Amino acid sequence: MSLNVVWYKRDLRWFDHAPLAEAARCGPVLPLYIAEPALWQQPDAAARQWAVFAESLAELTEALGALGQPLIVRVGDAIDVLDALRRSHRAIALWSHQETGNGWTYARDRRVRAWARAHGIRWTEFPQDGVIRGLKDRDGWARHWDRLMSRPLIATPDALVPLQTTDLGGIPSPRQLGLDDDPCPHRQPGGRHAGLDLLASFLDHRGARYHREMSSPNTAYRACSRLSAHFATGAVSLREAAQAARRRLDALDALAPADRLTFAPALRAFQGRLHWHCHFMQKLEDQPSLEFENQHPAYDGLRENTYDAGRFQAWCAGQTGFPFIDACMRALTDSGWINFRMRAMLMAFASYHLWLHWRPTALHLARLFVDYEPGIHYPQAQMQSGTTGINTPRIYNPVKQSHDQDPAGTFIRAHLPELRGVPDPYVHEPWTMPAEVQQRAGCIIGTHYPPPIVDHLAAARVARARVWAVRHGAEYHATADAIQERHGSRRSGLPPSNPARRCRRARSDPAQRSLTWGSEAD
DNA sequence: AGTGCAGTTGACTTT
């Protein structure tokens, strides 16, 4: 009988885990996590993400140990580790989830596939999160997702046969993986228990006004589920969250009408976010080049040659002179999380107002997100930069957003101590403070806080003109229609410019408007 | 009390 190696990647749980359950039915299981230094040294990786993984791994090994066989942890290259197992055991079979990761994990999986084939090792991969590998056509995707999400959750094996393994290995430190220091004082904890606690409190009370409170960073930290980090590590399965939300929605009938009336739309909004989470991952699964290249090639060359390192530094440091932008960036740096709308604003501000190419800015955000999910990140980064070809460019006004989302300046003052003394009328645009008010506020513009790095109205005007000039170019629309056909949601998105298809679209489902970026299934 | 006008609001379209 062969030894069944369950290769954990970003599915660090023991419940609703198909590879573990199937492998356990076939014989003895060796649960394995390979901490790959080369992966953690990629430019999108950061120690804060590893910290969440490490906490999840600690719980995983404890839980598997209770079943009979703790997790075995190895540090090194995946093929070196797997090949060592192959050589020390008579026969092995490999079990895992399919991973929709970045280009590096995609290449690693192809290497492992070749290695497995060369040695006659069976590698069984299970789909995760409703992402379909080798998808030819987006039609019917939403129905497929609904079907997958309503399948029964997979039970944890009753017991695992203990192996006579000499060395379990330990969870490596960030330094062992080559990670730099990455202080994140308000990071949320990793691990399945923390994830299940969040799910329970979100469905019990925190999420009651989710759809209304997700947009402002003043309310979002509490009112969003904050499950995104746990979906990224796989400590909680998307399906168990979707089914818990479903059950909660069904149970709302017992509530007083006043509670039901807000909670029901909130839960439906949450379900929508879970759907969009996978919708975006499917995009990167279908087209891994979205991590590196403009989705629509007509935008090639638009920003590449105008890159301004000083602007990039100011944006990264939360020193652009726009208080709301800077407060969002500093809150994100401090906690590893910010709500979807502010992520979109930060990205759009960098791409439009500062005219920075999305690659370096997307990598910076990736390193700040404890819930970094490549399949959501790159399609979103491109969408907020106007390079997809299928989404209308949306340019956020940093001052208007400030008034809308933080009218009293609470969030700004919480994260920009240098602005605490600035009176209300100036907190959104401190550069308009007269000199004597600056004196009294203890905030001299140019000394304590920078003047705005750009004239935001003029910068938005120029950016809009540049992007629309590309859209009006010859050749643009034929390519855009092809992209819509391949990637566009069948529920929403721009109507194609082909009139025949526009008619067909008009009869399809009502527009589902919310989208997700990491978090919001957060 | 009706009319004309400026300014406002909201729905809808365009970029």
Place this chain on the structure above:
DNA sequence: TAAAGTCAACTGCAC
């Protein structure tokens, strides 16, 4: 998920 522009309906007010 944005913001600006357009247009029509509406409001307050002077005459």
